[in-house]
Amino acid sequence: MAKKTRWAVIGAGIIGAAVAREILSRHEFADVTLFEKEDRPAAHQAGHNSGVVHAGLYYEPGSLKATLCRRGVSLLTDFAAEQEVAFDECGKVVVATDDVEVERLRAIHDRALANGVPDIALLDRDGLRGIEPNAEGVAALHSPHTAIIDYPGLTDALVADFRAHGGRVRFSTPVKNIDRRGGPTRDTAIVRTPVDAQEFDHVIVCAGLQADRLAARSGESRTPTVVPFFGQYFILDEGYSDAVNGLIYPVPDPKYPFLGVHVTRRIDGGLMIGPNAFLSFSREGYRGLGLSIPDSLAVAADPGFWRFAAANMATAARELPGVLSIERFVAEAARYVPSLAAADGHRATRGIRAQAMNRDGTLVDDFVIDRAGATLFVRNSPSPAATSALAIAEHLVGIIDGR
Ligand SMILES: Cc1cc2nc3c(=O)[nH]c(=O)nc-3n(C[C@H](O)[C@H](O)[C@H](O)COP(=O)(O)OP(=O)(O)OC[C@H]3O[C@@H](n4cnc5c(N)ncnc54)[C@H](O)[C@@H]3O)c2cc1C
Numbered sequence: 001m002a003k004k005t006r007w008a009v010i011g012a013g014i015i016g017a018a019v020a021r022e023i024l025s026r027h028e029f030a031d032v033t034l035f036e037k038e039d040r041p042a043a044h045q046a047g048h049n050s051g052v053v054h055a056g057l058y059y060e061p062g063s064l065k066a067t068l069c070r071r072g073v074s075l076l077t078d079f080a081a082e083q084e085v086a087f088d089e090c091g092k093v094v095v096a097t098d099d100v101e102v103e104r105l106r107a108i109h110d111r112a113l114a115n116g117v118p119d120i121a122l123l124d125r126d127g128l129r130g131i132e133p134n135a136e137g138v139a140a141l142h143s144p145h146t147a148i149i150d151y152p153g154l155t156d157a158l159v160a161d162f163r164a165h166g167g168r169v170r171f172s173t174p175v176k177n178i179d180r181r182g183g184p185t186r187d188t189a190i191v192r193t194p195v196d197a198q199e200f201d202h203v204i205v206c207a208g209l210q211a212d213r214l215a216a217r218s219g220e221s222r223t224p225t226v227v228p229f230f231g232q233y234f235i236l237d238e239g240y241s242d243a244v245n246g247l248i249y250p251v252p253d254p255k256y257p258f259l260g261v262h263v264t265r266r267i268d269g270g271l272m273i274g275p276n277a278f279l280s281f282s283r284e285g286y287r288g289l290g291l292s293i294p295d296s297l298a299v300a301a302d303p304g305f306w307r308f309a310a311a312n313m314a315t316a317a318r319e320l321p322g323v324l325s326i327e328r329f330v331a332e333a334a335r336y337v338p339s340l341a342a343a344d345g346h347r348a349t350r351g352i353r354a355q356a357m358n359r360d361g362t363l364v365d366d367f368v369i370d371r372a373g374a375t376l377f378v379r380n381s382p383s384p385a386a387t388s389a390l391a392i393a394e395h396l397v398g399i400i401d402g403r
Contacts, residue, residue, distance in 0.1 A: 004031040008191045008200040010175050010214065012036035014046035014151060014386050015378060016206035017158035018393035024165045026397060032167045033198070034159070035191065037174035042155035044284060045208050046386060048351035050233075050264050050275065052247060053077070053087070053147040054384040057094070058259070061114035064367040065384065068395060070116055072388035076149070079390060083157040085150055086267045092146035092247035093128060095137035095336040101251040102139045108251070109141055119144050134243055134339045146247060150267045151386050177217040178203055180373040187373035202400050203375040209283040209354040215370070215377050224356035224364050224379055225302050228283045228295065229258070231275020231353060234326050236345035241271045243339055250336060257355065257363055257382065261332045263340070272348065273333045273340075278323050280352050307361025356380035369396065376400065 007030050009020045020034040038044075053073060059066035080087045096105040105122070112120045121142045123131065128140040163169060170193075179190040181199065189203045207214045209226055216222040236243075243263075250260040258277040266272050279299070282292030299305050326345060334341040356364040356379055367388075368380035376396055385392060 004029050005202070006200045007032045008189075008198070008203045009034045009206065010178075010191070010203065011206040011208060012038075012041040012155070012159060012169065012171070013044060013206060013208050014042065014155045014158070014389040015208075015381055015392055016204075017041055017155050017162065018389040019204050019206060019396055020167055021158050021162040021165070022390070022393035022397045024162060024167055026401070032162070033200075034162065034167060034169045035173050035175050035193065036169065036171050039172045041159045042152040045351060045354060046155050047152045048286065048349055049151060049383070049386055050262070050272075051148050051151055051267055052092075052264065052387070053149050054387045055092075055112070055117045055120075055143045055146045056115045056384070057108055057112040057117055057120070057141065057143060058252065059111065059115060059384075060365070061111060063365075064395070065365070065388070066115045068367065068388040068391040069384045071394070072384070072391035073145075075390035075394075076154070076387060077147075079157070080149060080154060083154075083161070085154045085157055087147060087149045088265070088267060089145055089147040090246035090265055091131070091142065091144040092249060093123070093132055093135060093143075094141040094249045094251055095128065095135055096139045096251050097137050097335055099138075104251045104254065105139055105141055112141070112143070117143060117145075132245055132248060132337075134337050135248055136338050137336055148247070148265055148267050175214065177214070178205070178375050180219065180375070182373070189374040201374060204396055204400075205375060205377045206381070207378075208381065209352060211354060211377065211379050212356075215379065218372070218375070220370065220372050220377065223304070223359050224368065225304060226283070226354045227299060227302070227305060227308070227357045228280035229277045229353045229355050230280035230350050231258075231277055232324055232329075232350045233272050233274035233348040234329050234345045235266075235348045236271045236273065236340070236343050238270075240340065240343050240345070241269060243271060244337060248337055250332075257365055258353075259383070261329060263333050263337055273329050273345075274348075275351055276323065276329070277353070283352060283354075286350055286352070302357070304357045304359050304361040308357060308363070353382055354380075355382055367392065369399070371399070
């Protein structure tokens with residue numbers, strides 16, 4: 001009988017769950033263990049995001065983000081339909097409010113065409129009103145196939161499918177580190193937890209906000225470091241739930257990898273605005289100030305962060321007072337949906353983005369994957385990595401399989 005190949009996947013976020021499932025779907029003789037430090041899947045980024053299935057408008061053509069997003073959309077859509085995960089192709093407009101933004105919008109349109117995003121169209125003011133009667137702008141880009149989805153539900157379905165095919169999940173099991181083992185014919189790796197140590201032929205680390213720490217504890221480079229950026233959301237009062245038909249986004253500021261405060265329909269029917277992007281005092285603190293001393297000290301000790309801060313401090317100081325204020329969010333959204341100007345609502349959860357930063361303080365744009373012996377480390381997987389998760393899984397397992 002063929003010897004089983006032993007695989008470990010670290011992290012049951014959406015990427016780890018997709019990777020674990022992908023291994024079993026490709027390898028009949030694989031013995032796969034998924035390690036997760038929390039007691040459930042999707043406890044961090046996968047369960048605290050905008051819930052948008054991006055179509056691939058913004059990304060540098062040829063980048064991993066661009067190619068894996070497009071492939072990810074079709075894999076995700078099929079899997080969601082098969083598993084009956086809530087999904088709604090509600091469409092999206094990106095709205096330009098002045099001439100500078102119109103120029104940027106044209107550049108996004110060019111990228112979207114280069115990335116093969118289907119059925120996109122540039123609209124004038126009247127065209128925009130035809131799609132979103134309450135939106136106001138001088139031009140817009142319409143992406144009719146951008147969608148919303150229940151990402152926690154999808155992650156649960158990936159884990160359930162993995163288990164149904166013989167996969168093993170170890171919740172509440174934080175991986176301390178991974179040791180490289182050089183063998184005469186091939187490398188292996190030892191995964192250490194507080195209770196045991198196990199040898200594997202292949203390990204794939206999808207640790208999101210903890211990616212740099214787990215890599216450093218495993219003897220790999222600490223850089224790129226993870227700098228956490230929180231994004232607060234507000235849910236508007238029910239009377240506003242039908243103010244928009246789909247998703248309405250501003251034109252993003254090209255200086256930052258974040259898309260700006262957008263108006264998002266939620267898969268449960270509510271209307272949400274957010275997320276902003278501000279440096280987080282902790283990697284996993286979702287309430288109050290969410291202050292974590294070790295996380296804050298780690299950011300302060302990162303020389304790259306001070307270079308980033310020097311370039312961005314003035315903007316940060318300007319933004320700080322409104323960071324958790326619904327008035328600020330509503331005013332931002334009312335720039336392109338004026339009927340929201342008087343809206344009220346309540347603060348919803350926040351999400352914390354794992355944004356990788358280089359030593360020189362620049363933010364890493366594309367997905368980053370490093371190989372060290374028998375282990376692959378996902379070092380940067382920001383948005384649109386939820387959309388792209390099933391394609392990232394194909395890509396990672398393909399690297400190990402030599403494809
Ligand atoms: C505010 C916000 C909005 C976003 N909006 C969108 C969107 O609309 N569309 C989109 O496509 N993307 C969006 N994203 C990005 C998307 O959510 C992430 O790219 C995606 O969730 C990354 O998945 P992941 O599996 O790498 O990370 P995570 O979902 O964070 O999962 C990592 C997992 O690893 C576990 N882990 C960490 N360390 C260890 C350890 N030592 N041992 C065991 N387990 C460990 C963690 O507990 C966690 O469960 C958004 C992100 C945020 C924060």
